[in-house]
Amino acid sequence: MHGDGTKPAITTPDMAQARLLDLTRSMRRAGRVATGIDRVELAYLKRFLQDDNPVFGLVRSPFGYLLLDRAGMSEFSDKLQDAIPWSQADFWSSVWPGRDPVVRQAESDLRRRAVDRATRHRLRAMLARNLPQGYAYFNIGHSNITERVLRSIKQSGGQVHALVHDVIPLEYPGYQRPGTVVPFRIKMQLLRGYADRLIYNSQDTQKRCEEQMLAWGVIPPGVVAHLGVENVQPDPAAVPSTALPDCPYFICVGTIEPRKNHAFLLDLWDRMGTDAPPLLICGARGWNNEAVFKRLDQMRPFGVVRELSGLPDAAVSALVQGASGLLFPSHAEGFGLPPLEAAQLGTRVLCNDLPVLREILGDWAHFIPVSEPDLWVRNIKKWEKIQPNAKIRDGIPGPTWNDHFKTVLRLN
Incomplete structure (x- = not known):
């Protein structure tokens, strides 16, 4: 060495x-x-x-x-x-x-x-x-x-x-x-x-x-060098009919592991009770998360909280684009691709107040610390009343892979 x-x-x-x-x-x-x-x-x-x-x-x-x-x-x-x-x-x-x-x-x-x-x-x-x-x-x-x-x-x-x-x-x-x-x-x-x-x-x-x-x-x-983002073209036809709610819904994308803090979202949905909108959890099951897995198993087959894994990227992209908001309560991130991908699709993003997410997303996302669950519930209920296609603004352009490689490879 x-x-x-x-x-x-x-x-x-x-x-x-x-x-x-x-x-x-x-x-x-x-x-x-x-x-x-x-x-x-x-x-x-x-x-x-x-x-x-x-x-x-x-x-x-x-x-x-x-x-x-x-x-x-x-x-x-x-x-x-x-x-x-x-x-x-x-x-x-x-x-x-x-x-x-x-x-x-x-x-x-x-x-x-x-x-x-x-x-x-x-x-x-x-x-x-x-x-x-x-x-x-x-x-x-x-x-x-x-x-x-x-x-x-x-x-x-x-x-x-x-x-x-x-x-x-x-x-x-x-x-x-x-x-x-x-x-x-x-x-x-x-x-x-x-x-x-x-x-x-x-x-x-x-x-x-x-x-x-x-x-x-x-x-x-x-x-x-910020990572580039290449969103997969949303394909609603790739979404299973049983997966798509017929009312405003929210989505969380990422491996179901402790750092991603799915337990926080399940607690919010328990708090909202029968008035809660559908929540789609898209991601494979990870590790050290038996308590969350047990809670998800009790919600099957398709309750207000729906666990979806193994969907093609085009289906996930379509679900994100149609959501009332993407929720990202992660405890820690190195970059945070899911909220950036959602923002590029024009979908609203509500995430934990992490320095890296502020660096990547700027003022596009809504930042609320997970220590303030009441504010999360209030924001979710507010967004539920706004139609998914009523976007306040177009999706952010975000970093590109060309930008990334210009930095890494020192290209003009």
Whole structure:
């Protein structure tokens, strides 16, 4: 690991530099509904394939590392977006038990398309013989951040650029899955020591991350680049008939886990009782949230609170666009994609008063601390009386991926 002291100057990525994008997370989550981080990694994959720079993909599989060229990355991108189907899993993927079938198929496809492979002890050599000196390694998904990988990147002449989405596991360990906090801290400590540059999705994330890293030594150079938002075209026809209320409703989008604070919304709906409007909770069930899961189970099949999971993006987008408001009582965020996506659709947003949400949403959203539940109820009842299509103003333009990459890649 780099020793402490002044960080060396870096060569900023430009239009001539070769790029190596880590796609380990995308492979491991193949076949799942994409989360915010998944979408960010896909945005980098799509952009790097559009540019003329030499581009490669790195994937860590159970049997070693795989290196993809542009053609292999393009095929992988198409399959992630369901443009073409996955192939059959090969023998090596089948002998590793307990994994999702689609992940085994994705790994098999990547192994077939790999232009080079390496055992874990030969990663540096594989990178050195395939990539030119001064190449830029990008890790976007927080996967595959290990001492071996980062050291191999540096020893083979590469630069390490990593996107930090948040440091919530360090600030709020009680919200995390068991056994995940220590590995996350180790990843952040490794990036602190090896990164040539950290990319932050918000000024708030940079402030919080640097506060954590300051205790470990010198902080790497950083740049803030708000994430781009590409709203999926709403498709009302994709919404199941049983999911759409016939009266004004509210919606909450996000994984059902403690940090997102669904319990707060259920408490509000209990308080409103029989006068409560429908509430649609769109998201998969997460972790450490058994009490909330039990409450949701008691509300099935379709009460005033409806739990909807596994809907296609176009259906969720249509539900958000038709809602009287999107509710976002999250305790902590690194960026906050759901409220920004709702705002871009012209949907009103009511959210917890977090600094990062004020940074991203400005004066578009309504900010009420979750310590003021009476004000939440009052605002919800007010919005219920205003028709969903009676928007006060058009949706905000929001940041674009072009803006993001102009900052990250230093384009004019």
